[in-house]
Amino acid sequence: MAEVKPRIRLDKKEVKKGDTVDVKTLVSHVMETGLRKDSGGKLIPRMIINTFTCEFNGKFVFGCDLESAVSANPYFEFKFKPIESGALKFTWVDDEGVRIEATETITVT
Amino acid sequence: MLRRLSRRETLAAGAGAFAAGLGLAADPARALNDYADQIKKFTGDQVPVEGRVKLELPELAENGNTVPLSVTLDGPLDEGTYVQEILVLAPANPNARVIRFRFSAASVPEASTRIRLAETQDVIAVAKLSDGTFFQASRQIKVTIGGCGG
Numbered sequence: 001m002a003e004v005k006p007r008i009r010l011d012k013k014e015v016k017k018g019d020t021v022d023v024k025t026l027v028s029h030v031m032e033t034g035l036r037k038d039s040g041g042k043l044i045p046r047m048i049i050n051t052f053t054c055e056f057n058g059k060f061v062f063g064c065d066l067e068s069a070v071s072a073n074p075y076f077e078f079k080f081k082p083i084e085s086g087a088l089k090f091t092w093v094d095d096e097g098v099r100i101e102a103t104e105t106i107t108v109t
Numbered sequence: 110m111l112r113r114l115s116r117r118e119t120l121a122a123g124a125g126a127f128a129a130g131l132g133l134a135a136d137p138a139r140a141l142n143d144y145a146d147q148i149k150k151f152t153g154d155q156v157p158v159e160g161r162v163k164l165e166l167p168e169l170a171e172n173g174n175t176v177p178l179s180v181t182l183d184g185p186l187d188e189g190t191y192v193q194e195i196l197v198l199a200p201a202n203p204n205a206r207v208i209r210f211r212f213s214a215a216s217v218p219e220a221s222t223r224i225r226l227a228e229t230q231d232v233i234a235v236a237k238l239s240d241g242t243f244f245q246a247s248r249q250i251k252v253t254i255g256g257c258g259g
Contacts, residue, residue, distance in 0.1 A: 079217035
């Protein structure tokens with residue numbers, strides 16, 4: 001699979017303690033459902049991103065288990081409250097075990 | 110029934126891009142899926158309390174391939190309690206499970222994504238709290254299949 005660069009947007013990267021950070025992520029992926037047939041009537045095998053996780057300084061923050069009912073190019077928005085500065089690490093894993101990773105840093109003042 | 114068959118034929122005839130939605134190729138005779146079992150599996154046979162979970166969906170989705178969905182938990186939570194998981198189910202999709210959001214004590218119980226819906230149905234969300242309680246809500250959404258006038 002081609003190298004994919006996920007798009008991540010944080011509403012702010014410098015926050016005060018107790019503030020909420022809004023995170024939006026988008027990654028390119030076909031999310032083939034496994035239910036479609038090709039022109040020859042053969043089922044196209046399922047090929048989806050099945051897991052998304054977001055960790056902050058190594059600690060789990062948010063994640064999801066995806067099924068084939070998630071649209072192509074999965075988009076997620078979530079919010080969290082960082083209590084210290086650190087790195088927000090995003091990981092997407094698909095059915096072939098391909099991992100897409102990205103990191104953002106957040107400063108808490 | 111006839112209408113659906115003709116749609117399938119139309120799709121097979123070349124509107125392949127629109128067929129990407131779940132279930133457009135599914136058996137038209139299909140009844141609702143095993144969503145009730147999936148809820149039981151998720152709650153460990155506990156019966157969820159109605160309410161508190163809020164599902165945001167458009168009333169009408171022209172394109173079932175990409176329907177914006179948001180889930181939140183309404184109301185204050187007890188100190189130390191947080192939402193662990195929210196499971197989203199689509200009873201009229203080929204597969205009941207749509208997505209399972211997993212939260213932590215640091216995250217806010219609120220998430221959005223885009224989902225595929227095969228047809229008009231009541232989408233269900235079940236939330237699991239860290240104190241072991243479950244909440245459930247559903248919301249109807251009308252789907253104009255494939256977005257091409259089905």
